[in-house]
Amino acid sequence: MPDAAQLLAIAVEIVREAGETARRMRAEGVSGVATKSTDTDVVTAADRAVERQVVDALRVRRPRDVVLGEEYGASGARGEVRWILDPIDGTVNYLYDIPQYAVSLAAEVDGRVVAGVVHNPATGVEWTATLGGGAYRAVAGSGARERLGGSPQTDLAQALVGTGFGYDSRRRVYQAGVLHGLLGHVRDIRRFGSASLDLCAAAGGQLDAYYEKGLNPWDHAAGGLVATEAGLMVAGLSGAPPGLDMVVAAPPALFKPLHDRLVELDAAGGP
Ligand code: IPD
Secondary structure, three states: OOOHHHHHHHHHHHHHHHHHHHHHHHHHOOOOOEEOOOOOOEEOHHHHHHHHHHHHHHHHHOOOOEEEEOOOEEEOOOOOEEEEEEEEEOHHHHHOOOOOOEEEEEEEEOOEEEEEEEEEOOOOEEEEEEOOOEEEEEEOOOOOEEEOOOOOOOOHHHOEEEOOOOOOHHHHHHHHHHHHHHHHHOOEEEOOOOHHHHHHHHHHOOOOEEEEEOOOHHHHHHHHHHHHHOOOEEEOOOOOOOOOOEEEEEOHHHHHHHHHHHHHHHHOOOO
16 A cells, blocks of 8 residues: 555645646736536636646656546556546635635545645645644745644534535535524634635634535545544534535534534425
């Protein structure tokens, strides 16, 4: 089995270079804006350029691996590793020049994410984790890093909870219903606009917990490992690993009350 630390080192190097492309293209003015699944689901030339850059760099370093990217889908042979890439997670923030977007890259072996990096090119902050090796936050290239341990909050009524919304209007109606049922039971809600950064914020205690329905693997693969390695429980509503249903990430003391509330609200319906 490939060494997780080595995979992480490859991912960090590639993601920093690709992040520089995203940052430079943002500074030059966003171009190639188009929509994808719905009128609110935006893609830019930078999303595509960053994905191509990461895929090309992985081909050089790990020619046999599969790469699953948000913009171009899966490519590559059946190597030992499947890389899961969101070239720009938080594309709407990127479009509006809100410095809350990230390049997210995870390495999965035998169906388990073993290494992940989430890099915010606008701030230079990056979050890394390896399976069993802990989660860390650092300013890229600074040498100093901080180990993450999640929030100490134990009371859901005092919890700051992050979430996000998909681009499908039916799903948004459902998500609004869940929000309506949760808002009176927590300290407050935040919607920052990048699922991978939300998971990293929960890992670092800037959010007490996070949930979102309908995420794709590229949204949560790397950030989910960062959160897990910071000691959070990360699961779908059924308790199984997060799939397309709902990702819930919370410290152990908050997980059950939040999860149970979300199960009730989810049962109330919606896509
Ligand atoms: C989106 C962001 C957003 C989340 C959406 C995602 P994208 O990813 O992570 O915060 O709420 O569900 O699709 O489209 O910016 O890569």
